[in-house]
Amino acid sequence: MAETTYLEAIRQALFEEMDRDPTVVLLGEDVGVYGGAFQVSKGLLERFGWERVIDTPISESAIVGAAVGMGCAGMRPVVEMQFIDFIACCFNQVTNYAAKSHYLWGAPVPIVLRGPCGGGVHGGPFHSGNPEMYFVHTPGLKVVCPATPYDAKGLLKSAIRDNNPVLFFEHKFLYRRITEDLPEDDYTVPIGKAVVRREGRDLTIITYGAMMHTSLEASGELEKEGIQAEVIDLRTLLPLDRETILASVAKTNKLLVVHEDTRTGGIAGEIAAIVTESAFEDLDGPIRRVTSLDTPVPYSPPLENYFLPNAAKVAVAARELAHY
């Protein structure tokens, strides 16, 4: 299939899953008539009709609640959060109801909550967030953060077919900036499996989302200096693929974690704990991290650029670690 953007890949996944399974419906703010704030659901209303593409009031708790109820009745609803930042408004439905339902009552909640996350587009403090870790700390949820069009499509299909509540973080910076040649046939990408994006021997860079591209860019620079970085794209934060992480650290003996999320309580801390608990003897240096600052996401471009990680910051940290 011709070069497909990250956004179009998500739209294709929705189209194809709704075509395949009549229990899949989409609900959210402005997803129908308008086609979604980023036009991810453009054309869905025309194809699937009012019963399956549902424009809702601005009521995040009610939207997620309704999706949970539809799930109870055997459907597979997909909810669009207009911006993933607004998931804070329905925190209770997500963390206390959807997440706990199967463990407590044996009642699966087969819903997907998807929406645009991340900065770099000057969206300001309420439209640029990376709130994934609130949910990674919630047993019962799955948290997916694709970095490529292929993964976005394949992981969204897996999420829709999954019997558990899946939070699907679409990085808005990637929506129209990256393209990929996608297979014509139906395919899925498994949830819970990381992938090695670039082989290397000198250090491991673990990352996800838009920072995967930043890390690859930095790795290209480092290669010119003779430093071979291995780049791991987590793809799923919960459940975390421990095996791929530990295998890479066993090979390179050095670990740098890069994420756009803020520093304190980010996934880097958890990965560092896993590696020191399970592979302390493999390490030849301290575990380093490159993250955004422990502040809200600021609006003005110089402030936001200062706040966000970039390839230069990743390269500096990687270089220091490689020479440690």
Place this chain on the structure above:
Amino acid sequence: MPSPLTRELHHELYYFMRLDRELEEQMARLFRQNKILGGLYSSYGQEAISVGTAYALGPDDWIAPMIRNIGALLVRGVPPRDILTQHMARYTSPTQGKDGTSHFADLKSRHIVAPISMLGDLIPIMTGVAMAGRYLGQKIVAMTWIGDGGASTGVFHEGLNLAAVQKAPLVLVVENNGWAYGTPVQRQTSLKNLADRAKAYGIESAVVDGNDVVAVERTAREAVAHARAGHGPVLIEAKTMRMRGHAQHDGAEYVPKETLEAWKRKDPLDRYEKFLTDKKLWDAKTKKEIDARIAREIQTDVEFAENSSFPPPELAARGVYCDGCHTVEAIWKRPMEEVMPPRSTVKAEWRIESGGAPVSSANKTAVKSKPEKKASRDSVKARR
């Protein structure tokens, strides 16, 4: 609407109310014996609401109970042993000890959605059940309950508003028992009737004496018929009184004694017994037989619960994810093709006229309520 309550059905209604009361009184004793470990929330004096409203539903309809709706669970066919083992945290309970009280689900056979302790969340959840039921062509009604305190939550508004715009077949029962833990209803709302909220959502409502099971059942039956017919959700406010504390630990000394004494004279079971006697719907022998049957059933199930083991500790680590252990199945009662391309553009029942375009005053008549809506309004008129 003529009452479908025959002599036998009246006996059944009494059975469920009496079973609810005796079961909960038995659980209060078990609590005092430290056999019930966590919270125990009595619905003493509110049995007519749980039983009367749930009794108005059909077997395919859905419920999501709150903590004081054990009566509704009994009506749906949940055996007392499930409620006892839940409260006693035993391995034989519906949640195998993972959760307590009325927090359990039975999606596939009894169509019960589990409650959580955060109030109001069930309103949009049951709206979703109702929307799914309509989508699948099932003609079901979803019912849930909330208290006067829970009616103050944001999600109460969000959920009822979504149900209203979706015209979802939802019946919401507000049990106004005067107290939310230690806060009187006057500090929850400045409204005299919580049912007045319905006006703000553009939906139908009714106020009913919550201690009169016949009135509750009739009001609920009319509301269920209204919702099932596609006329949208109904808000029922049932006026009652919380006769015990918020939970067993709470002596409720803050409730004026004279208030409790006045409400004691309106006890729903006493009133219903008098009604059955006055209307010659039963005799002393029938009552004795039903009461004896209830005593036997509770005795058997208490023994079962007391003899049940606690769960194995390592169960705590299992079941976070559904790995195929449970299935997700939609029951289709309409041709699936109707919602699949290219035929999926069939008009939804609630499709808004004018396709959502702003309506100018010139063509306002185009979006006027349909005539049948008028008729339905008469059928569910407020009872005050």
